[in-house]
Amino acid sequence: MRNLERLSTGIRGLDEILAGGVPEGFFVALVGMPGTGKTIACLHFINAGLALGEKAIYVTTEESRESIIRQAAQFGMDFEKAVREGRLIIIDALMRASSDEWNLNLVTVEEMLDKVIEAKKRLGLKARRLVIDSMSAFWLRAPVKAREESYTVKRILAKWNLTVYATSQYAITTGGAFGWGLEHIADGIIHFKRRIINGVLTRYIIVEKMRQTPHDLRAWEIAIIDGKGLVLLNPLTRRLEDEALPEKVSRRIKKVLSGEGQ
Ligand SMILES: Nc1ncnc2c1ncn2[C@@H]1O[C@H](COP(=O)(O)OP(=O)(O)OP(=O)(O)O)[C@@H](O)[C@H]1O
Ligand SMILES: [Mg+2]
Numbered sequence: 595m596r597n598l599e600r601l602s603t604g605i606r607g608l609d610e611i612l613a614g615g616v617p618e619g620f621f622v623a624l625v626g627m628p629g630t631g632k633t634i635a636c637l638h639f640i641n642a643g644l645a646l647g648e649k650a651i652y653v654t655t656e657e658s659r660e661s662i663i664r665q666a667a668q669f670g671m672d673f674e675k676a677v678r679e680g681r682l683i684i685i686d687a688l689m690r691a692s693s694d695e696w697n698l699n700l701v702t703v704e705e706m707l708d709k710v711i712e713a714k715k716r717l718g719l720k721a722r723r724l725v726i727d728s729m730s731a732f733w734l735r736a737p738v739k740a741r742e743e744s745y746t747v748k749r750i751l752a753k754w755n756l757t758v759y760a761t762s763q764y765a766i767t768t769g770g771a772f773g774w775g776l777e778h779i780a781d782g783i784i785h786f787k788r789r790i791i792n793g794v795l796t797r798y799i800i801v802e803k804m805r806q807t808p809h810d811l812r813a814w815e816i817a818i819i820d821g822k823g824l825v826l827l828n829p830l831t832r833r834l835e836d837e838a839l840p841e842k843v844s845r846r847i848k849k850v851l852s853g854e855g856q
Pocket of ligand 2: 632633634727
């Protein structure tokens, strides 16, 4: 779509596979297993805005504000300065005991939305990006609420001119989300995955949905590099199924599929 304004993800290769970036006002779900790069992708998104002179809001539920600032610093992003200068508000839902005005007392969707709106009013028009990392924390005890509350979050935030990244974790054991919901209401889904390939932890992402966008459908291998952050390497060329099977078995399957084995 030519007339859609797009926001950079802060990850060059990712902007390209999204036909230029995330359409303004979209609600994008970043989903996947632990340690796959969701938080780091969020840092890039925020940093891209700050670099353009925007302001931004980051809600962190599983890591403290300090942890987010430290992680960003490892990739050359100065969040500490942005917070100090009033360009970035990090709403902390983990360190609840502290009396900081941007800490949440209760981990509820309602309180989180109130704080986000307060932050948006404080930052004004220049605040265009919001990260909620992660939404799963709100539904740990009540996964059934996920769908209804995801809808509420999207509906309420739609009035505030924010482009939103919301992360959601998939359990290691089942591969399932802690409550389904985000995926259905989201305008876009970026799935973060991992797999052991030749004895090495390989991470990759797939854009599973991005409305109004002719996006790339391939799985892209990613790397997380100290001092730099998340980079897209190349599309996974071999089928993942091939990688998981012993060489002999995958050769046999290929033969059968190509008709040679009959
Ligand atoms: N400075 C660094 N240099 C290289 N790799 C790093 C660095 N910092 C973190 N990583 C890698 O990034 C991973 C964490 O990524 P991230 O926090 O984005 O995961 P996540 O998908 O948000 O996980 P979770 O669902 O648990 O929050 C670490 O496990 C590590 O492999
Ligand atoms: Mg994370």
